[in-house]
Amino acid sequence: MCLAIPGKIVSVEEANGLRSARIQFGGIVRQASLDFVPEAQVGDYVMVHVGYAISRVDAAEAERTYQLLEEMGALEEELPESSD
Amino acid sequence: MKFLDEYRDARIARTLAKEVAANTTRDWVLMEICGGQTHTIMRYGLDEILPKQIELVHGPGCPVCVTPLETIDKAIALALHPDVILVSYGDMLRVPGSNSDLFRAKAEGADVRVAYSPSEAVKIARANPDKKVVFLAIGFETTAPANAMAAWLAKRDGLKNLSLLVSHVLVPPAIRALLATPENRVQGFIAPGHVCTVMGYSEYEGLVRDFNVPIVVGGFEPVDLLEAVLMLVKQLERGEARVENQYVRSVTYQGNVRAQEVVREVFEIADQKWRGIGMIPNSGLRLSDAYADYDANRIFDLDLISADEPAECISAKVLQGLRKPTDCPAFAIRCTPENPLGAPMVSSEGACAAYYHYRRHAGSLTKIAV
Ligand code: SF4
Numbered sequence: 001m002c003l004a005i006p007g008k009i010v011s012v013e014e015a016n017g018l019r020s021a022r023i024q025f026g027g028i029v030r031q032a033s034l035d036f037v038p039e040a041q042v043g044d045y046v047m048v049h050v051g052y053a054i055s056r057v058d059a060a061e062a063e064r065t066y067q068l069l070e071e072m073g074a075l076e077e078e079l080p081e082s083s084d
Numbered sequence: 085m086k087f088l089d090e091y092r093d094a095r096i097a098r099t100l101a102k103e104v105a106a107n108t109t110r111d112w113v114l115m116e117i118c119g120g121q122t123h124t125i126m127r128y129g130l131d132e133i134l135p136k137q138i139e140l141v142h143g144p145g146c147p148v149c150v151t152p153l154e155t156i157d158k159a160i161a162l163a164l165h166p167d168v169i170l171v172s173y174g175d176m177l178r179v180p181g182s183n184s185d186l187f188r189a190k191a192e193g194a195d196v197r198v199a200y201s202p203s204e205a206v207k208i209a210r211a212n213p214d215k216k217v218v219f220l221a222i223g224f225e226t227t228a229p230a231n232a233m234a235a236w237l238a239k240r241d242g243l244k245n246l247s248l249l250v251s252h253v254l255v256p257p258a259i260r261a262l263l264a265t266p267e268n269r270v271q272g273f274i275a276p277g278h279v280c281t282v283m284g285y286s287e288y289e290g291l292v293r294d295f296n297v298p299i300v301v302g303g304f305e306p307v308d309l310l311e312a313v314l315m316l317v318k319q320l321e322r323g324e325a326r327v328e329n330q331y332v333r334s335v336t337y338q339g340n341v342r343a344q345e346v347v348r349e350v351f352e353i354a355d356q357k358w359r360g361i362g363m364i365p366n367s368g369l370r371l372s373d374a375y376a377d378y379d380a381n382r383i384f385d386l387d388l389i390s391a392d393e394p395a396e397c398i399s400a401k402v403l404q405g406l407r408k409p410t411d412c413p414a415f416a417i418r419c420t421p422e423n424p425l426g427a428p429m430v431s432s433e434g435a436c437a438a439y440y441h442y443r444r445h446a447g448s449l450t451k452i453a454v
Contacts, residue, residue: 001119001146001222001431002118002147002279002433003278004226005088006085006086006087033203033233035233035342035346036229036340037342045087047278049226049227050173050202050227051201051202052201052343054226054281054282055335055340058332058333062087062332069093069096069100072100072103
């Protein structure tokens with residue numbers, strides 16, 4: 001139930017005082033509300049939970065964390081397999 | 085999918101597991117709070133690639149599992165009213181009430197509709213002005229803003245035929261209750277990343293201070309969880325206890341302030357009963373007086389007698405991390421997802437269901453190592 005999935009905003013619309021977007025998740029596009037992420041724009045990634053975006057994915061942070069992790073993985077390849 | 089696939093990278097997962105092993109000198113008991121995290125751990129066999137000294141116990145973070153029996157009974161009773169449409173998240177349909185479940189009520193002719201989002205409940209209410217639409221609004225902090233929006237929209241638009249049957253639970257008071265029990269073995273917590281996406285993580289600082297226990301906010305993918313375990317182990321081995329944030333791509337210290345505002349506008353903090361666990365002070369949300377007209381508990385006069393849980397079901401112990409699902413005598417024999425005795429066998433986030441799907445056979449292969 002607490003699942004939230006990252007998706008990319010492809011278009012934004014406003015109706016009846018509420019802001020919503022079409023959001024792409026892999027091959028699927030779904031409508032979701034942007035009421036809680038007023039700063040989110042087309043091209044941004046947002047975490048979507050039960051039809052509401054609850055955060056804008058911090059791409060810079062994600063990139064940095066991932067690079068750190070990648071380096072760890074890459075480092076491992078240069079080392080012999082440990083016996084476990 | 086971006087921001088998803090890379091956190092399922094087996095190579096990085098294995099490296100992180102080795103890093104954990106290199107940093108572990110003694111036994112540690114860690115708990116992941118959220119059932120979504122339990123699901124990932126079982127699905128990818130993360131517990132099996134971690135060193136033996138690290139024991140992962142599973143927490144109560146399954147909203148479907150902890151929704152009180154009385155609430156399920158009320159939902160079923162309301163659904164059976166001829167002028168009511170009951171709208172629910174799909175996971176709730178097979179959760180056993182005292183004598184029945186919503187799925188059976190539907191088969192008996194009740195108008196039960198499954199919604200993916202609370203906004204669908206609002207739409208159904210607009211489209212059916214002659215019916216009373218009751219939305220079964222359950223969840224943790226993650227879902228509270230979206231559920232609050234259903235009441236907020238109903239009030240704003242003067243919708244008179246929508247009400248909410250609310251069962252909302254809060255994570256920090258539950259962690260406090262777990263830590264205060266004499267049987268507690270947990271030495272470090274992985275806090276639920278999506279709860280913290282909404283709420284931030286300042287609330288966890290008091291727990292760290294009062295109980296000297298490290299808490300790391302963690303994500304939901306294998307790499308997230310292994311990194312959170314590594315961060316916890318490093319703190320524990322150094323004798324530290326701090327709040328750290330592994331899930332930086334979604335969680336900030338203050339959380340989503342806008343979402344918190346809507347929750348504060350619609351709900352207020354209240355004592356809350358957790359199925360299997362019992363009453364925990366200030367651990368839930370109920371509709372505030374300003375939203376009394378949208379509160380199914382106040383609109384419908386329901387006095388129901390609930391039966392007890394089946395004696396065999398040890399879900400109370402499972403939800404507190406004191407026992408594993410496989411310790412239950414009914415597990416996979418008399419209790420299966422098709423015929424569940426207890427709620428943790430129903431939801432995909434329930435620990436019993438996760439064990440059933442991924443760990444029925446002893447010695448299952450380590451899935452991430454392929
Ligand atoms: S396996 Fe079934 S009966 Fe046993 S604790 Fe889990 S839900 Fe209850």
